[in-house]
Amino acid sequence: MKSDKISDAVVRRLPVYLRFLNELSHREVLTVSSQELGQKLDLNPAQIRKDLAYFGDFGRKGIGYDVSYLIEKIRQILNLDQQINVALVGAGNLGQALSNYNTYVKDNMRIIAIFDDSPDKVGQKVKDITIQPIDELEKTVRDKHIKIGIITVPDVEAQRVADQLVAAGIEAILNFAPTILKVPSGVRIHAADFTTDLISLAYYLQGGKE
Amino acid sequence: MKSDKISDAVVRRLPVYLRFLNELSHREVLTVSSQELGQKLDLNPAQIRKDLAYFGDFGRKGIGYDVSYLIEKIRQILNLDQQINVALVGAGNLGQALSNYNTYVKDNMRIIAIFDDSPDKVGQKVKDITIQPIDELEKTVRDKHIKIGIITVPDVEAQRVADQLVAAGIEAILNFAPTILKVPSGVRIHAADFTTDLISLAYYLQGGKE
DNA sequence: TAGATTGTTAATCGATTAACAATC
DNA sequence: TAGATTGTTAATCGATTAACAATC
Structure with a gap:
């Protein structure tokens, strides 16, 4: 079939x-x-x-x-026979942890750009990648053929960042913020918010209903 | 109903x-x-x-x-009307990011113990929690009534850590390692490995099959 | 050949959605 | 009362599993 x-x-x-x-x-x-x-x-x-x-x-x-x-x-x-470029938006604790991770390099996936708006982050390096301000997002995404975006900004900024990623022509988003993002139907989005997972586990604890 | x-x-x-x-x-x-x-x-x-x-x-x-x-x-x-104590095993980048996160405090969930075996981590503090060696896991889990464990150790150690958590009487596990863990049926386990999510997104990229 | 294991159809199971009487 | 919205049953949809002929 x-x-x-x-x-x-x-x-x-x-x-x-x-x-x-x-x-x-x-x-x-x-x-x-x-x-x-x-x-x-x-x-x-x-x-x-x-x-x-x-x-x-x-x-x-x-x-x-x-x-x-x-x-x-x-x-x-899975299209892993070609290199897939990824952008990460939000260089906080979690964002930096994910960048360092990069196990997926062997799978031809690579975070090649990191964006953040806080002045003490811009210009800093995370593993040979220089953090850029978010207003450079659109140009960089286009120039570097970035196809996937990872959102690790706080809650309230997530939708705005998603809009910018979409405007820049990104095709898929992995969203770590605990919010339901609205994106056009052409863009694929996966929720990766672990707090939802963690909290749902509490349901199964003894002393609660089984 | x-x-x-x-x-x-x-x-x-x-x-x-x-x-x-x-x-x-x-x-x-x-x-x-x-x-x-x-x-x-x-x-x-x-x-x-x-x-x-x-x-x-x-x-x-x-x-x-x-x-x-x-x-x-x-x-x-969800049992959130009582405090739910959580242990985190693996104080690497990701583990530390999750501990700092602690948004879930307002939901009565709290990481109250952190374990790691590397000598340069043990004794260090992450946000007022002192990292303990893993062989103290069982005692601490019991003494502090910890019900949920978060696994952020590397791949190969994940199953061993899961076994120890189970032995200590934990009731649910959130597993960030990209491995299928085997646990007894009484223990609830959720996979939180985002690399799986990220890689599956590649499928949906243009130039691939739709 | 006999045993193993696929690819696939049919059966089952479970989750989502539609529809609507009850009622605020 | 008329309009809105629930709780719930019935219908639909989709995903998982069983079963088995084909074949290595």
Whole structure:
């Protein structure tokens, strides 16, 4: 089966597969079955086969999936066969932590610009990237072909920053601010606000309702 | 309708409602309809009414929901009417950023202990909390009635830390490491790994398949 | 060949949305 | 009273899982 509309739930599992496949590759495992994948990733094997089958026939009956081949294919699907430039807006604690992180470099994703408006931040360096004022955002995003924006500014500034990113032609946003952002339908947005997650965990505590 | 089994999707929306209701309360808005909530939060009004109705009859027909009353009720549902102690394991960049964050204090959630094993971190202070070695985790968690653990250690250490948290009697874990953790069924775990989110965004970039 | 495992269809399960009587 | 909005049932939609023929 080739692509209909692929649901977001499917797309979000692809990086999970990729990560584990990379680990297998590192351990020089050549082949893996949906069964084994399911066990490790806590997913139903049928679901994994179905997810992958949306994009092509990557497996071999009776054998399973060739690890390197599947890595290559998933990387293509996720556009990770080309470099993807990312901008980060908001160089506070969290923003700086994310920049330093940059594990995703091996996945061809790279934060190549950082913006912040506070005067004591502008001009400072975070790991060889100089923090720029936000009014340079639009030009830099265009000039450097930045496709994804990460928002780590405070709550109240998030929508304004999102608008600027959109105006600059960004295609996707990862939003760490605890606000629902309104963006045009062409722009993809994912909420990454962990406080929501953390607070929802409280529901499950004993002494509360089960 | 009173509680059957409430799905995780419902529980995760409660903090979203709560946050916006707090904002309304701050603006001294007294009453809100599911219509208005839905508009602001990008959710279907029927879904909001249904979510709330799982827990009780909080609204008034023809009127809507009393903001303060609904805040009180959601806080009860989420156990936020009592203080919830949180431990953070891993005082790297991200861990320190999260500790400094502590917006959730107003929601009665508080990081009250931080653990790390690297010798240059132990004994240091992060905002009046002294970083402790991980082998003090179990005792501290028990003594201080810590119920939730946040994991911000590297990948390879995450499962070991999770095991220790579980052994110490923690009830829920927020995991920032990009690994699927195995925990006993009594323990609630949420994945908060933003690299997965970020990478999945790449799928939606133009020049890739739509 | 016999055993394993895929790709895919059909069945199931669960979550979202529509519709509306009840009622403020 | 007329208009608004809830709580809830029924309808819809979509995602997960089971099952199995195809085939390595």
